[in-house]
């Protein structure tokens with residue numbers, strides 16, 4: 060190439076250092092171009108990247124050609140645009156097209172996407188031909204590292220479980236740098252040129268930075284979620300500092316070309332998640348990022364005013380290595396300009412955006428949403444009608460957008476209507492790049508936000524079924540992976556099961572699961588409220604972490620992404636949720652979590668059937684679950700959750716019995732004539748001893764709805780127990796169904812509830828408090844694979860609702876996401892070493908304003924501590940302390956006896972500690988919505 064004509068002095072330098080340089084790629088994940096010290100951010104500190112910038116040829120106007128993780132990474136290693144390498148999105152969508160490809164080829168659409176790198180080749184392969192060794196760490200989507208031509212690496216990759224985007228590779232940075240350092244040291248010793256792919260899962264979610272960094276940004280007055288993200292940026296910077304330091308200490312700085320790129324932008328919102336004009340969008344917040352090249356002694360440091368694209372990475376690196384790819388690259392070899400400092404004449408960059416999920420793995424245009432061109436400072440953005448799939452921020456309008464990036468870097472003013480000529484000129488450039496023949500410009504396709512819910516017909520379920528998944532089974536892999544059936548009751552305390560020793564209530568099917576499985580006699584929810592119990596179950600986190608309804612918006616999308624549903628679905632499970640949700644889930648999150656989703660509420664419990672008959676929703680859920688199982692493709696594991704509205708009262712109907720606690724027909728007549736024993740803490744003095752704010756709380760108001768007269772109590776109790784037995788009946792039906800389908804031997808069944816429940820105890824009804832009646836829930840786990848000797852045990856370790864999801868993931872053989880505050884109790888079930896299990900947990904109540912004051916506390920093995928912020932978070936709280944060993948009924952409040960008791964002080968401190976580990980202090984928790 061003629062471009063290699065170099066000034067004499069610099070050519071001599073490269074001749075003297077004749078050997079090929081090492082290449083180190085640092086790839087940030089989900090970080091905006093503004094979010095660095097050297098880019099002028101007012102808060103974020105990145106001293107190590109600032110230093111790298113000062114030693115590099117720095118392009119502040121760098122871009123990626125597409126702003127989503129996987130396709131962006133694929134452009135780097137193939138050197139091709141997404142429409143060329145066909146890796147346009149993160150996942151295959153569940154479409155008839157992909158299903159047809161799967162059928163035709165006998166391959167999973169996931170595999171079909173990966174196979175593109177076999178066709179187009181991959182940078183590590185090409186470097187390997189020149190004697191390079193290479194190491195992959197961090198994010199990597201294209202199967203095991205070997206498939207990309209790396210000689211070493213961390214990612215096991217698809218089709219291994221959890222192999223979607225990096226698995227073990229994602230530990231790099233977050234859990235140290237050893238694998239990379241070790242590789243560098245060995246390569247130096249062997250005198251081999253090397254290539255390092257350092258693509259840590261940073262600052263990407265989960266945003267769980269070290270506490271010292273989080274506190275640092277909180278202290279700067281930054282809002283909590285934003286502070287978490289800023290802290291992640293600095294954490295990432297620290298790992299880059301360690302890497303650069305290692306290179307410099309090894310004495311190879313002059314033999315090593317370091318390239319810095321971000322895969323896509325990220326604009327952190329205060330609710331958690333990213334803003335509309337960042338990740339995935341074609342706007343500056345998505346596509347722009349600083350690009351740096353450092354090669355001491357060869358590339359003079361400078362602040363380069365030109366445009367640069369990550370599409371230039373492959374040809375530039377290949378030139379440095381003296382290697383070649385199998386085809387011409389659309390990017391530019393920048394090396395001559397980097398070395399000489401000469402101006403890069405190119406003033407035009409191109410980019411494109413596709414839907415997150417690939418609508419047709421053989422046809423990139425099927426998912427095309429935008430193309431853009433930047434010439435100088437003019438940017439034209441064109442919109443196309445590709446299939447948007449599950450889009451968080453779908454394209455709007457569709458008209459051409461023209462921006463002057465110099466005057467208007469945040470793209471506020473669309474100049475297109477006033478400048479038709481410029482639009483035409485720039486459109487012509489886009490069409491010189493390539494012409495999307497199958498798409499219409501200026502139009503948008505309607506968005507499908509993932510499976511629609513609320514329709515209880517079987518037809519609706521069929522429509523939401525994932526056809527492509529039918530082929531996605533990997534029999535060898537799924538054999539060891541158990542199915543999960545999670546049965547979730549509403550408003551049920553731990554003691555109301557036959558297996559828990561209740562003298563009246565009949566639950567033979569659940570009892571059988573307990574007798575052949577394990578029952579946890581100390582199972583708790585950390586917050587006793589319907590929607591919080593559910594959001595903690597779904598995200599495997601404390602309320603203080605997910606902050607659902609305390610921060611605006613739907614359930615934290617990042618935590619949805621690390622939910623058991625999303626993790627299992629990603630790993631190839633068919634996932635379904637049937638019944639009560641009571642948590643708002645964003646369409647995009649729902650798409651990641653569920654293949655099948657069908658909601659049903661109470662009000663009323665009985666639903667009219669097509670034949671005119673009335674059916675109780677407990678039984679309808681049984682029907683739906685059986686439908687789900689009947690549709691289960693052979694060889695694919697499933698995770699199905701059935702969330703009953705029973706045994707929640709019909710609050711709007713106060714008629715005792717069938718009005719307030721409507722039971723299904725199948726339990727008609729049960730408990731008739733049986734005398735219901737009175738609640739154990741029925742003595743009026745127990746109620747009288749409560750502080751005023753509890754005496755007047757919703758717990759007391761609802762007492763008068765159901766328990767206050769002997770007759771009401773008797774009638775309602777019988778009805779309530781019929782509801783429980785109604786659930787038990789469905790459990791029996793489902794166990795039978797699993798047996799008939801031959802799934803019983805490999806299906807783990809869990810039974811639990813969203814919160815505890817007062818049945819008149821202490822003169823209360825409902826839940827919401829720190830007392831045991833509120834916090835305790837049933838937890839029965841039946842694992843058919845458990846050896847006989849381990850069956851039928853009652854375990855006393857304290858488990859939490861947030862443990863359930865972590866356990867399912869663990870039982871599936873997948874790593875439990877770091878974002879979980881819950882822990883897997885699988886080892887307890889198996890009877891393994893249990894030392895080191897939790898001795899206490901954070902219990903709290905942030906929601907439902909106006910019912911009772913917010914509170915937080917610690918439930919330890921022998922003590923319960925709680926503090927109620929009766930007069931707001933700034934005022935001294937009202938405290939409770941109970942010695943559970945000597946006072947299991949929690950009748951003597953030790954906190955009222957001696958306010959400076961050392962034990963009380965210890966519990967206060969422990970509470971502070973648990974809060975600090977988990978989320979904001981009570982003073983910083985926002986208003987509940």
Ligand SMILES: [Ca+2]
Pocket residue numbers: 088089127128322323
């Ligand atoms: Ca990314």
Ligand SMILES: [Ca+2]
Pocket residue numbers: 549550588589707813814
């Ligand atoms: Ca509930």
